[in-house]
Amino acid sequence: MNGEQVRRTVPELTHSPGFGNEHSSEAVAGALPIGRNSPQRAPLGLYAEQLSGTAFTEPRAHNRRSWLYRIHPSAAHPAFTRIPSGRLRSAPFHEVADPNRLRWNPLPEPAPGTDFLDGLWTLGGNGDASRRTGSAIHLYAADASMTDRVFSDSDGELLIVPERGSLLLHTEFGRLHAPPGHIALIPRGVRFRAELPEGTARGYVLENYGRPFVLPDLGPIGANGLAAPRDFLAPTATYEEEDRETEVVSKFCGNLWSARCTHSPLDVVAWHGNLVPYVYDLRRFNVLGSISYDHPDPSIFTVLTSPSDTPGLANVDFVVFAPRWLVGEDTFRPPYFHRNVMSEYMGLVEGAYDAKAEGFVPGGGSLHNMMSAHGPDRETFDRASAAELAPAKIDDGLAFMFETRWPVAATEQAMSADHRQQSYDDVWQGLQRHFRS
């Protein structure tokens, strides 16, 4: 670990707020062309370049693209050569999908010198990266900043959920800071490097191969509620001008590829568009729920959804269980017993989760695949069935779920990991028979 990088103060960052809107930002006045995207000569001798996140012809409501004005065009790199993928795996996964309920403790401490990219460890996934469908679930544990290398993922966008230690993300669009309790999103193909201000970092990553995340429709909820568009923060343009050799690592169709540039590719002086990286503070989520009786389905907690071609059926949803009041009358208040056609991976950013008395810990996770029977553990069931139903605040935890349309195949390394809990099924043992005829 490079001692100088540990506990670096995070610079004051400026942001451009809003979800899905047209942003524009220039680090040097006059760097953005006015009235056209591609003038004969771009301002200040910059190169103009478009980055497309959707097909050119997708409906305007879905279309995502940005224009970048940069010192060197992205094309100025030598040939990529394949490098080892470490513990990073990609769909299609050929492991046998397991119907069992699975649960893991946090990743072991990283080997010294592990950066964000080397620290990625794939738990599992579904779909097919090259078909732009499905998703992969990764965890990371790192103790070194990326210094002379940047990463981009052609296979999907990266939804990063820090759990321990913040990430200072230097992207082509500028810098974003993501401490635990926030999420960060890096669009497909955007180059970035992750700096660790606290010298160590751990968390979760959902690699979404499918359609980019959008805010869910609100239907009868109305015009407001859940995550507010203005709380999503894009960066403002910041560029690196150094002619320092930088490794560009690209994930493409499941493999990592590397090329060496003579300059930093984070050299965008101005940009505009609606395809941007962003951060979001999960505690800004406007949690809605029942104020009469019964436990609503967790879709009410959806922050972001990646739609499939079937209306209402997500490729993957990102759902947060944030602090909230429980007031339901004559109601079993924790999550109910259930079997779900969707597959659920859950993680915990801090504290505890109301369906599990113990064993589900920050940095750990559980996988409840399609139709697997799960719900409160015995202790939670007994306690909640007997609890006095006064209004109660759940304010000691922040859990989340990646809920996806297809079963998740766990990787071989995830199934054989020492940190997998072998006796997870036991949490549902000893549920007493209460039937009286």
Ligand SMILES: O=C(O)Cc1cc(O)ccc1O
């Ligand atoms: O804990 C879970 O399994 C997630 C979940 C939470 C909830 O409140 C209802 C259903 C559900 O799958």
Ligand SMILES: [Fe+2]
């Ligand atoms: Fe569930």
